[in-house]
Amino acid sequence: MVINTNWTVWKQSSSERAAKIRDQILNEKWQDLVTYLLSIIEPIMSMIRYTDMDRPCIGEIYDGIDSMLEKMKCTINAREKDPNEKFFKEVEAIVVERWNKMTAPLHLLAYALTPKYYSNQFLDKPRRIPPWRDLEVSDGCKAAFLRLYPDDDLRDTVTNEFIEFANGNGLSVDALRHRSKKDAHSWWYFHGACFQHLQPLAVKVLSQVASSSASERNWSTYSFIHSVKRNRLLSKRAENLVYVHSNPRLLSHKQRDYAQGETKMWDIEPKHNDLDALASQLLALTLDDSNIEQTYSASACGIGSSNFNDEEDEEEDELEI
Template sequence: MATLHLVYEMWNSMIENVKEVIYHHERKTEVEYSSFFEVVKLILIDRWTKISTLLHCLTHSLNPRYYSHEWLSEDSHRVAPHLDKELTQERKKCFIRYFDDADVRRQVNIEFANFSDGREYFADVDSLRDRGQMDAKSWWIVHGVHAPTLQKIALKLLGQPCSSSCCERNWSTYSFIHSLKRNKMTPKRTEDLVFVHSNLRLLSRNSSHYKEDETKLWDIARDDFG
């Protein structure tokens, strides 16, 4: 499932949600100090620091929903990504790494400025209204044609999953087929067997046995797999 563009917001709001639960349990007001919450907060921040990447910030910045009136009005503390200091710093680092040519990078910055501030071709009524109504990838397909470089990046990133679990499962299948006892197969034959094995498991989801099995542990990704 393509969820890379949701990770930053989820982590950003997680601390506040955890704080709310802990303070409610301890019957404290918002301004009071909670030693337990401070310990949990440090753990969460440390974890986010380890797993966060520049792409999380860039993908968040390219999601039109986070510039919409609907999303911003849900919480008075929210700001659009182009007004967030941390996001801006990380996004600029990402652009510098992605675009070596200064002229190309300048054009991308102009495209991003028009997109984020609703200027030029992004200023039409449908483009602004659809920010809060359409999914991010569909929005870029429909309205991103006038920012071709940024559109290309957005479509790649907004289609990315936030987990490598699908790859891990594929490697597990590969190791099951290419084992110590079966180690003389050519890479092409092994690849074909992995392909057949994985697709047979997908096809089995249509069988009556699959629907009757409550655990479905033998499936590739259970019912969450699209």
């Protein structure tokens, strides 16, 4: 931009601020620093894009985070050459703090149920250990089993099956060989029949997909607040507005009026009797009903309410229908 002829003919290009911008952009040290920071962020972006796919990948998130940190560490050490790794520890603390916020026992259980992490091809790499030797993974599996199986006898049975799976006891030669060659979902379908209770659990858990839907909801709220007309908001102010906008809506779900009033139809999974009542009301409606809006509120359908008082609006709506 700054070496283009249009920059030189720009009437403000000779100003002090423009001169500083040009000098900064053309500064090789500054460009090298930007490249260095981008190389640190690149593993994070790759991890986000890898998980945001329409395929089951919940079992690979835990290992992906570890691999991401390892790549960032190699990049930082190659540049900093600090024996104390002070800068990397600061970056690692930020990543770990975020991981502790979003992780759940289900992530750790999915990692422990993924067969490839027990294969020789995976464990031959340096600093690799099987999931059962990882304290965080072990505690996560115990917490998940305790929540999924309240019955003590059934939980003990599932635990024993998990121990046999982790040790490879009772598995055929092909089952051991396919640990690193087949995806986790297919492996459990083909070789998991010997684990009567663990196979259904593994199929359900490993069928879960990971996506950025939760973050995209936040981004949608942010775009609503930080628009073209309101683009001078400070980042902290915009963050606070997003917080104020989102959290009261989440807290309202715990109120008694939310579950008993008209808003009960807004839930993702309403009760079956509500669905039956909704279906009967929809079947009874016709386009000729004059009190269609009073019979069934537009807000209960999840669509925006409309004003039918104006005759011109009614004619336009009939044409659109």
